[in-house]
Amino acid sequence: MYRDRVVSVIEIRVDENACNGCGLCVKDCPMQVYELRDAISVPVRAASCMGCLSCHEICPAQALEHRGVYPSRRHYIDIRVCEMLNRVI
Amino acid sequence: MTDDTIREMKDSFASSTVYRSEDVPLQCVPPPDELEDTLHGLMKLNGLIIRSLEEIAGRGANAVTYRAGRKYGHEVAKYFRKIEDVEEALKELSNILHGQYTIEIWKPADKDRYIIEENGSTFIYLVFHDCIVRQTLRRNGQPQGGPLCLTLFGYVVGAIEEITGRKAKLEIVHTGPNACLKKLILQ
């Protein structure tokens, strides 16, 4: 289930069932977008999000969803992701 | 190496193309969508140069690449039209660099203006979206924010200084997989 938040240009949702309350997104976000409430991350300042997607990279539960973020061009295969996938597979 | 190997190699380079002195190639060969291997090769080469530079020059590598980028920015921007307004100058630079780098002038939700004055300094936040430097570093598994990023920093600072006639400085606020936030400090 997704917990909706105040709507801005960029919309952020946190899957409450997936979030384990580790707080990594809270620590990592440079714009203090998230706060932990009842051990769940809540995007309280989504209007300040600049779309870096560091929180996606760091979230171990893949609980985050952003809408309205400009997708930067990718010219590469992310070798860290590939290594991780290879380990899992 | 056997004769067969050598012959095979030579055959792979054999061509019946006729070049005349007046022939000027009008398009990339092969077409851009077939250039992926070349692009990866370039990214690996850049990554390797930067990694070696860091090993040789240590922390000094940042200063060297920053200065090189800044000099390049000044040289290139000499031919751009002069604009006093920094926001306009950034917009112009973003248009010129489009395809390699896209830069957005940005402000946090609690600020009213893009030019922010705080603790005695004046600055503008810049979000770097498309960036070949980020692609190169991540493709090679190298950390962001090092000497290759500083080349680009230097370039932006040099170009802005040249276009506006004002001194500037750039600071990394955050580096991410999809965008990076920087502060252009105006002096």
Ligand code: SF4
């Ligand atoms: S994308 Fe970046 S700025 Fe936006 S919430 Fe995630 S870490 Fe924060």
Ligand code: SF4
């Ligand atoms: S990083 Fe992911 S799992 Fe951890 S608090 Fe944030 S959303 Fe929840």
